[in-house]
Amino acid sequence: MRTDRIGGSPNRVGGIGRVTGSQQYVADIRLQDVLEVKLVTLDCARARIISIDTSAAELVPGVRLVMTAAHLPQPVPRFGPQFSDRPIIAVGETKYHGEPVAAVAAETRDAAEEAARLVRVEYEELPAVFTIAAALDPASPLVQDPSLRAGDPLAGTNVLREHRFGWGDVEVAASSADLVVENAYTFPMVTHFAIEPHAFMAAPDGDGIAIWSSIQHPNWLQKIISQILGLPLAKVRVFAPDPGGGFGGKQHTKLEPLVAFMALRTGRPVRLILTLEETFQAVRRTSAEVRVRTGFMSDGTLAFQDVQANYLIGAYADIADRVVSKGSYPAAGPYRVPAVRIVSRSVLSHTTPATAFRGFGNPQVNWAVESNMDEGARALAIDRLEIRLRNLARKGEAFIPVDTPADGDWEQTVRRAAELIGWGTPLQPGRGRGLALGIKSGPTTGLSYATVRLLADGSVIVYAGTSDMGQGARTVFAQIAATELGAPLDWITVVMGDTAVVPYDQQTSASRSTVLMGNAILRACQSIQAQLRTMAARLHGLDEADIVVEGGAVRLPDRELPIIDVLKPGLGRLGGELVGNGEMRKEAEPGHPLGGSAAFYEFNCTAVEAEVDEETGDVTLVRHVTVSDVGKALNPLQVTMQDEGAAIMGLGHTLMEHYIYDERGRIRNLGAIDYRIPTSMDLPLEMLSAMVENADGPGPYGSKGMSEGALLCVAPAVAAAVRDATGVAIRDLPLTPERVWRALRDRSTP
């Protein structure tokens, strides 16, 4: 098999540029006359802005603009993907540590920084809420101005939305359950830590504007800028160079509207490259407190799941409320559960705005529900693997009523993971094993267009509005075109990241692009294949029905021709090209709790063996197994890399990552020194990634999305292994050595 076709693992398209540093990120793009922007922020979370004196800052040589809310249209426009609640710059009050109150544009970064220090802001620090408990206290201040959601009965509280999902009658089920296990779990506040910090640039562009952003959803950004500036979409050109990691943190518009207004006011290009510290203040994942009550029958059969999940979101909603609803909706897991009640709340606070993060709200509830499965198994003296297999939904089973039935033979995945971890085999002293299942709903709606051009020499250009932020979309898209149109991979160019050139794509999120954009590209290729069939029929005097175009070749009744041998004579002396368009649509479903059913499920089983140093609390992962049901691996190496990457990212919130706030709502561990992410030295001693392929997904060739699965259930698997090794159950993350040490010490205290 050729490695550049589907199922092969060719060298990554753009990979050499990425590893040698020649790839152009937004910060690498040098426009002439560009002004550098520095944000002005306050040293506290919530404050009333009394006055802003920019006079000293304006005297710094090279300063061209000190922008405040006063320079903007009044009332200052607000925006957001779900609620229009975020102002372009703080208006009247800051709501979180790091929210800009002014911004300086200057000829050099040094001048901008110096001037930013000289902006005098008189302010009064106000009481604020940084925790779920404080936010839910009726005596606490409100984060959001109630007028922003007039008529909402919750407007007088810090609960942005409350979501209720479920089926069956939990109370009835509870009355007949043999065992009820109830526990509370907490999930920490963590940040994405993309290696490329967020970067934004804007420049006047004729009678419109051009925006450069390290964004995952360029078309959504285009729409928001168009609305804010009152420009037609065609006059807003968004350039979205491949981001250096996104993980959900770069999905939605952040500071692009601010730099757009600064560019229009100065008439110059302006750019804002955040520092790592500023990215901590710009994006994070929702933290959560989850109380789960699980009912079992004595044979381990699940009787009910009763889940209450409070997610702490930030000062502005961004997409976080959708994270809460979509993430908590499959909280009962991939199991057959007769009665389920899920109540989840998005709770506003004076903290960094929370947003999408790989796993999209699922790891928070999965941590609680899977840990509780272990509690039930132990109480019933049933093997922890067995209790899961006993309840696991079979393929085709409607385990979530009125949603997509189980779309994989999930038992294969679980058994493979159990086999790879050596489940049930003897353990060395001081070691333990844990195993957990994770499930996530794929995209509930979607719309992707692709254009494919087969040029006269047989080379191909693919236009796709996906953002390749490291997941390898360029490579997979090129492989689809190579497979369908017969061109070698290095004869294929994939064009992305320019809304003036590339057709519309809704977004790069929810592990959708292989499935949705992949199908759009496949359809565009099929349109070209149909044109080739017509051509071949004309050239050879045949009936179209007797011609098949597939696998990069044209099959006539008596022989097979390479596509180029039909294309060249077919195009004739003038040359030209064949153009194919493809569209992939997943419509909304009115009445569905999430607005649409899952396009596919990401299903993963993670199993670990851990060794615990009881003197220090150190947890060493001796072996980490992750198995995902991927339908079909279009590029097996990339599938493994995504799986391993998600697993390692999951080790961050499991073992070490968390924001530490002070009493004024300032992030104390702002930056890389005291916010620790796993390094190569922190990896499990052995990591095994495997996949199950039954070609039963909705994507090209039976593929499913798979970039988040391996992150979903890392925490419960690791905590279960720690429990197995030590007998101690820990219900708060991360499992830092100190936290494990304390739990062990408290265990031995009589």
Added chain:
Amino acid sequence: MHTFAYARPATLAEAVALLEAHGPAARLLAGGTDLVIRLRDGTARPAVVIDVKQIAELRPAIREENGRLVISAGTVMTDVASDDRVRRSFPALAEAAAVVGSVQIRNRATLVGNVCNASPAADTAPPLLVSGATVVAEGPGGTRRIPVDGFFVRSGVTTLARGELVTAIELPLPARKLGAVHMRRTRRRGHDLASVTLCCAVDEAGVTRLAYGSVGPRPILMIDESGVLADPAGSDEAKAPIFERMFADASPSPRSMRASPEYRLAMLRVLGARALRTAIDRLARG
């Protein structure tokens, strides 16, 4: 970045003169792994930065001289960690130098810079204390030799006088056979700042030298000459009170977010016991 003057003296005398003239408004630049970060984040705003890399006496060098190993001020951690003489005679120092920062930082950061920052968490401080190192300072009054135990005051503060800079660190080559080890606690295995850093050396005469840092304003050296700690057959019960005396001065900050005082103090004891066992074992194995 804040504006500052940059000086690159060619001689020690010029550097001393500049330091004397500017006092605390001057900062020395060798590896720059601490200074450049502070210049960028604005926590250091010196009037003048004095780059000492062109001074001949400070050029990277490790040499043996009159029964001492002399490590010049320009010598970087990578070279300390890989030097055969250091590894043979001061293995704990080599171990400590090998865990400072990351590979890139160790290729730039100097041992002397680590000492002069006087961070209580400096990984090389405990092995230098245990080894009886001497800091060689050059100043307006000439050369001064300061025992490293008399050098550290608190974070960022040493007993250097105005106009003085450190030109080298001297380590007396051990007269007796000894076993030594450096250990640390961090929040992860990848590069990190220590929440406890500790060095233990046991010699053939039964003397145990133990130094530890990151649990108080400055690293601390303790010596047990009773032979109880060094006794391979000694019981934990016999050793415990001596350890407790040795650790009595530890006073970790309650404000640190890296670890609670309670955990640091507990880990000091765990590391102390583990390091002692390893040191005894290494001494026995020669």
